Amino acid sequence: MKMFKVYSIGHSVYPNEFFFSQLRKYEVDCVIDVRSIPFSKYASQYNKDKIHEYLKRHGLMYLFMGEELGARRSDLTLYNAEGYVDFEKVSRSDLFLVGIERIMVGLQKGYNIALMCTEKDPIVCHRAILVGKGLQDCGCAVSHIKEDGNTETQSQLEERMLNHYFPNWGQQSLFVDQENAYSHNDIVTKSYRLKNADIGYRLESEYREVIQASL
Template sequence: MKCYTIGYSDRKLEEFLELLRLYNIDCVIDVRNTPYARNNNRVYDKEIIEKQIKQSGINYIYMGDKLSIKNVHSQLKRKGKSMNFHNALEENSFNKGINKIVEGIKRGHTIVLMCEEKNPFNCSRGIFLGYALKKEGIKLEHIITDVMLKNQDRIEEEIYITYEPFFQDKFVNLTIQDMVEYDDYDKVNLNYIKERVIEEGYIRKFKQIKS
């Protein structure tokens, strides 16, 4: 199962709509907290972009009220819970949103998650939503250009390269369970360390994005 994401950033409207057609998108899910452009690219204000997308024969759904980091923060605060990566992933309305995406994909829709930031590494699409959807077995493809996609594995490689220097001493030792279950200690050690660095990297990057 596959889901696309896209950041409109400084793209012209014509380019944005052409990318939707090129990748055969039939449903745009707007995940912005506030569905209005922060720059002068006012064509991405909700009322305008929704109309343009629907005129192109594509469905538009606003779900920033469930999937945006700021909304999740508000929900956790209301419940007296601290705002951290794992609490955010477990928040009820967020999970309802994730489930709705998964259900749409299972029904055969080609969905793209839309936000402003072009680089998915610096956006909740690649970090928060990307992590959650990958756990659901969804293959994430982040649209960069008409000839370039960046998948979630590539995002995780970027996370590893970025954060490995910060954690290189933290995960040196194998856990006892690792040593019991595997014979090839060297391979397990490398895999274990990389997985843990990526997990911790998601958490650290999430903190940067939400702040």
């Protein structure tokens, strides 16, 4: 079975020309916008209509999929008791799975796809922590385009995340018995959950109270 490759990129406040040069370097021909709100207060060149027109003018396809793959969710059942979006719940939701399937269909048709969101560093963006993980779980090789033009794979990002949250995990695992030892996969899963708590979109207090009352 063929392994498809998917890129991601954060537009930050880059000039359009720099952003396009990064895409061109990796021969991206389709940009999927995964922002829930496709507008930028500090970089209006990435407002939905403007970036769509710019990419079209340069021969790239643009698709907005913020409803399917965005960080903010209108379905309150996808939030946890603490009031933030639970990425594990989202990853099992019908709408999210429809979005992942649309990407897979595009890859099968031969498109070279990059997910676009706002944040420069993918480790603080749902494009990696939610969507990138979802695509990796489907067998895709996910690479995040960095400001210096190099890429970081999803696996490398996971190691960076693990080292942030569990810097002593490797040493500690030597001193626990097998029954209580965590596997590498366990620690990666815990790292995703901690990052979800750090970056997940949070509801206003009155909505949190509604969710807590329903649990």
